[in-house]
Amino acid sequence: MADRLKDKVVLVTGAARNLGAVFARKIAGEGAHVFLADILADQLEQTTADVAARYGKASAIPLDVTQEDSWIAAMRTVEDKAGRLDVLVNNAGLFASARIQDQPLDEWERCFAVNARGTFLGCKHAHPLLKKSGGGAIVNISSSWGLTGRANFGAYSAAKAAVRMLTKSAAADFAEDRIRVNSIHPGVHETDLSRDFLADPQQREFLLGKVPLDRAGDPEELANAVIFFASDETPYMTGAELAVDGGYTAI
Numbered sequence: 495m496a497d498r499l500k501d502k503v504v505l506v507t508g509a510a511r512n513l514g515a516v517f518a519r520k521i522a523g524e525g526a527h528v529f530l531a532d533i534l535a536d537q538l539e540q541t542t543a544d545v546a547a548r549y550g551k552a553s554a555i556p557l558d559v560t561q562e563d564s565w566i567a568a569m570r571t572v573e574d575k576a577g578r579l580d581v582l583v584n585n586a587g588l589f590a591s592a593r594i595q596d597q598p599l600d601e602w603e604r605c606f607a608v609n610a611r612g613t614f615l616g617c618k619h620a621h622p623l624l625k626k627s628g629g630g631a632i633v634n635i636s637s638s639w640g641l642t643g644r645a646n647f648g649a650y651s652a653a654k655a656a657v658r659m660l661t662k663s664a665a666a667d668f669a670e671d672r673i674r675v676n677s678i679h680p681g682v683h684e685t686d687l688s689r690d691f692l693a694d695p696q697q698r699e700f701l702l703g704k705v706p707l708d709r710a711g712d713p714e715e716l717a718n719a720v721i722f723f724a725s726d727e728t729p730y731m732t733g734a735e736l737a738v739d740g741g742y743t744a745i
């Protein structure tokens with residue numbers, strides 16, 4: 495255990511499973527009190543209990559990132575329990591896979607609701623408590639596909655591109671309150687969900703065929719990037735974007 499986030503209070507959305515759960519564990523391991531937020535109530539309780547058993551300071555918050563009331567309640571809970579907020583990680587996300595000519599409108603709307611609206615509401619409602627706490631950091635999880643277009647993923651790619659620009663605008667809006675806002679753009683990372691896809695040679699070629707490092711990322715590698723922006727090691731970085739994608743967007 496290290497101390498790169500010692501005594502900080504951090505909220506991670508979409509933390510019940512996969513990448514968000516890894517971020518929460520790693521953040522707790524760096525000395526923070528971590529609030530894990532998600533709509534998956536049972537999995538959230540289980541993951542939070544695991545993190546708490548290992549590191550001590552972890553709390554669960556039921557949160558639907560698409561709902562303003564839900565964010566207001568979540569922020570009240572953080573303030574009541576911890577008295578402050580230093581970092582928000584907007585990780586909750588939703589894939590949507592279809593060609594644009596086949597994309598049902600409600601899927602497009604849902605994809606934007608979770609990825610773009612959810613990130614906007616997170617920035618908006620974390621701002622007062624971050625400001626009251628003397629400043630802090632917001633880390634928005636976008637995607638390498640938010641930096642490039644991608645066949646079959648138009649809605650997802652556009653929603654993650656919205657996260658990228660929202661990040662830069664929030665960085666400008668929040669600078670006077672000493673709140674830094676940066677985005678991370680993961681390439682394909684190996685999680686419970688992607689493992690089955692990656693086991694199929696055709697899917698693997700589709701996902702990793704153009705990745706110079708020729709492998710999927712390890713979620714721990716991504717968590718290192720989250721900690722980089724969340725910690726006090728990057729005080730002069732705001733509005734920046736960091737691709738953690740094996741070189742996918744470099745070529």
Ligand SMILES: NC(=O)c1ccc[n+]([C@@H]2O[C@H](COP(=O)([O-])OP(=O)(O)OC[C@H]3O[C@@H](n4cnc5c(N)ncnc54)[C@H](O)[C@@H]3O)[C@@H](O)[C@H]2O)c1
Nearest residue numbers: 508511512513532533558559585586587637680681682683
């Ligand atoms: N896994 C990858 O390879 C990869 C690559 C690029 C970007 N990303 C991004 O990383 C993030 C995490 O991805 P993951 O692979 O762990 O996906 P995942 O689907 O396993 O996890 C997303 C989490 O968000 C939660 N969530 C969904 N809608 C929500 C809502 N309305 N309110 C609260 N929580 C909600 C889900 O319950 C889930 O726990 C996402 O933003 C995703 O777009 C992942």
